[in-house]
Amino acid sequence: xxxxxxxxxxxxxxxxxxxxxxxxxxxxxxxxxxxxxxxxxxxxxxxxxxxxxxxxxxxxxxxxxxxxxxxxxxxxxxxxxxxxxxxxxxxxxx
Amino acid sequence: xxxxxxxxxxxxxxxxxxxxxxxxxxxxxxxxxxxxxxxxxxxxxxxxxxxxxxxxxxxxxxxxxxxxxxxxxxxxxxxxxxxxxxxxxxx
Numbered sequence: 641x642x643x644x645x646x647x648x649x650x651x652x653x654x655x656x657x658x659x660x661x662x663x664x665x666x667x668x669x670x671x672x673x674x675x676x677x678x679x680x681x682x683x684x685x686x687x688x689x690x691x692x693x694x695x696x697x698x699x700x701x702x703x704x705x706x707x708x709x710x711x712x713x714x715x716x717x718x719x720x721x722x723x724x725x726x727x728x729x730x731x732x733x734x
Numbered sequence: 735x736x737x738x739x740x741x742x743x744x745x746x747x748x749x750x751x752x753x754x755x756x757x758x759x760x761x762x763x764x765x766x767x768x769x770x771x772x773x774x775x776x777x778x779x780x781x782x783x784x785x786x787x788x789x790x791x792x793x794x795x796x797x798x799x800x801x802x803x804x805x806x807x808x809x810x811x812x813x814x815x816x817x818x819x820x821x822x823x824x825x
Contacts, residue, residue: 647769647810649810649811688811689808689811689812689813689814689819690811690814690815690817692811698811700810702769726811727809727810727811728810729806729809729810731768731806734765734766
């Protein structure tokens with residue numbers, strides 16, 4: 641188990657319920673792989689530095705968690721499949 | 735590292751002042767973090783390029799870390815790949 645940090649950007653035009661649903665889905669993704677959520681930090685709506693898929697705003701969420709290194713590739717792939725997630729990045733914090 | 739930069743005329747040289755120390759070595763509490771937008775923007779120029787060590791004074795080791803952090807920050811659209819940064823009045 642290693643500590644990782646995930647920043648993902650959701651479409652900003654979704655309603656509150658959908659946003660909450662999506663964040664929950666992502667957390668469950670980690671939990672189902674025997675991971676542990678340490679911290680959730682919602683940055684909220686932010687203007688993107690450049691347009692992504694013609695959208696100029698995104699909803700940023702920072703998630704700190706513990707996960708088995710073997711499961712990380714899987715997580716990255718699954719995040720990429722979701723169309724409502726504009727970008728995601730998984731890194732080991734220093 | 736040279737403190738002088740050619741101005742394009744060949745023979746004449748222009749002095750470019752720069753910090754003489756690495757700010758990350760000097761301040762151990764200053765962490766290089768791709769999420770820290772204010773810090774990252776100090777290391778890119780107005781066209782969005784990564785500023786060289788000769789301008790920022792960063793040591794080799796920390797420059798590598800800064801470069802990596804900038805690339806991460808670009809990926810999640812915190813700083814642009816090219817062009818000026820937009821300051822959000824609401825942020």
